Amino acid sequence: MKKASILLIFGAILVFQINCSKSDSNQNTNSETTTATPLPVFTDAETAFAEGNKLFDDNKIDLAIEAFEQAVKLNPEFAEAYFKLGVSYQIREKENEKAALDEDAEPTPQDDKKEKVRTKQSEKAFQKAVDAYKKLIEINSKDDVAHFNLGRSYEKLNDDKDALKSLREAVDLEPESSEYQTELGKILIKLAQYYEAVRVLKKALELDEANLLAEELLDKAESGSSRMSYAEREAQKHKEKTNSNASANATPANSKTPNLPSNSIKPSNTKP
Secondary structure, X not given: OHHHHXXXXXXXXXXXXXXXXXXXXXXXXXXXXXXXXXOOOOOOHHXXXXXXXXXXXXXXXXXXXXXXXXXXXXXXXXXXXXXXXXXXXXXXXXHHHHHHHHHOOXXXXXXXXXXXXXXXXXXXXXXXXXXXXXXXXXXXXOOHHHHHHHHHHHHHOOOXXXXXXXXXXXXXXXXXXXXXXXXXXXXXXXXXXXXXXXXXXXXXXXXXXXXXXXXXXXXXXXXXXXXOOHHHHHHHHHHHHHHXXXXXXXXOOOOOOOOOOOOOOOOOOOOO
């Protein structure tokens, strides 16, 4: 009798443990199902892009990437979606780099290979943006927004000379944009063309006194200009005068071609 009672007790304990294990497994499964919020499959590129922007603003970068990827899949010439995809990839790459540094672990050859793949993701996205903006400019050479964003895409690829050319074109087409003047000033500083950068950034502040970025960049440009020799400063003055004359001899900036299609949207709240 005692043996039978003991066996019944052990059997009851075993059944209880099995039931608890199943219950925990079900709870974990339900929890994973609840927390996982996959994106819907979009059928419209603009809708996917809008959702990507919301997720980007909420700092949900991985989900934003998925949305932007859907946008460019639906519309392979969606220039702005490629640009935002590139920016999102860059953020994730920086987060991965920071996580690797925090772990203080020696990277393996496999880690290096993975990092190269990640880097290529952002570069490919920005290159796609360049190609798409070029197509928009072929359709409408007076599209100042396309020239502006083409310049920003080149800058992301560290192609500073082409970035400068595109940003100059944007400013020539729309000289009253403080944002355009600021981006032009920034690339001029990057290329150590401080004299012209000072003039451009002063113009940006005239157009918008609250432009804090232009104010910060102006300090850098003036500091750089003060370190230039007299000969360097005169050379930059001559170069700026030459560029100014070339722009004056070009087609007037205000003769924009009306009602031509454009797929470029100025990302006013997306900063590098």
